[in-house]
Structures are given as C-alpha cells and as structure tokens.
Amino acid sequence: MTDNSIFSVIGRQRACRAYSDEPVPDDVIAQVLRAATFAPSAENHQPWEFIVVRDSARRSEIARLMQRAWEDYGRAFSEPRSTPKLLTDVHRGMTGGFATAPVWIVVAADLDRTLDVTVQSSIYPAVQNLLLAATALGLGSALTTIATLAEELATLLALPNNVQPVAVVPLGYPARPLAPPKREPFEAHTHRETYDTNW
Secondary structure, eight states, X not given: OOOOSHHHHHHHOOBOOOBOSOOOOHHHHHHHHHXXXXXXXXXXXXXXEEEEEOOHHXXXXXXXXXXXXXXXXXXXXXXGGSOXXXXXXXXXXXXXXXXXXXXXXXXXXXXXXXXXXXXXXXXXXXXXXXXXXXXXXXXXXXXXXXXXXXXXXHHHTTOOTTEEEEEEEEEEOBSSOOOOOOOOOGGGGOBSSSTTSBO
16 A cells, blocks of 8 residues: 655655556546646735646647647756656657646636746646646656746637736656656755755
C-alpha cells in the first residue's frame, strides 16, 4: 500500500513525461482540482481558472504549441544550464511524451480578480497543490509554462480577455513507474541566523 502521508507525497512528486492511455475519471480530476483551490492566494482572491482539456484534437494542438515553444527558444534557453540527461528527458517530453497525456489542465488567472503583480504568487501555489494531489492519487503530472504562446492558447480555449493562461499541466497515469526525484540535502543550502553560519 502506498504511503500517502504529506511528506511521502512531497518526496515522490516529480515531472512525468510519458503517459499511459488509461483514462482519468472525472471524480479523480475533481479531487486534484479541489486540492488546487486550497492553496493560498494574494488577498485570498483565488483568481484561478482551470480548463480541463480531454478532446484529442485540442490536446494535440496544445502539444504542438509546446513543441514549437521548445524548438523555437526553450531548448536553447535551457541548454547552458541543464545536464545532458535532463535536457534529453525534457526534449522527449516536449517533443512527444507530454502529448500522450489523456488530460491537459490549463491553469489561468482571472485578471479581474487579481493584480498583474500577484498572478504568479497566486497561481503557482495552486499548481503545486495540484501536482501533489496528482501524485497522491497515483497520477503523473508536470508543470510546464507557455507564456510566450499565451495568445494562441487563449484563442484555442476561447478564453476571454481578462483570463490569462499561466501554466499547462499534462495529467495521466505514468507509462512506467517514476523514480523519486534527486535533490540536494537541505543542509547544503540552509544557514543559521546569518549566511556565514551553516546549518
């Protein structure tokens, strides 16, 4: 039986870049989205809007936009700072792996319910809750951004002018088991009282 204590879920959450074709039931998606809405937001305005995309043509178009963003600038932007293995993994996801997800959740901000300056601080905590809930339920997910293609995404999803797409989360059951993420120990980046005193 899977340990779904909060610390276990946090320790298992990682990007999934290949999905099985097993459908994700509405009640499972509802659990994930409910968890997202319990995130903090600036002034408690809760400006999130979630667009759940299952339609295969629309999912393919989102995947095409993601691939184009990766090929046009994303890869070149990431290459100087990424290990070859990570770059290869991300490339596989952006050029086909994410496209296998049976569900895409576009997380947007309603600008009538928040300020531009608080969009990220309100939306990304909700995305983190969404990712953790997905992990707890045995789903794979990944945080991707598509800010430079927001106009095309807004058109594809018929978003009104006041609703701005912020993140795109592919969601589904992993095609293969996911190993735990690799993280440096917190002690390597933690200090007592002042920066010059290590933990």
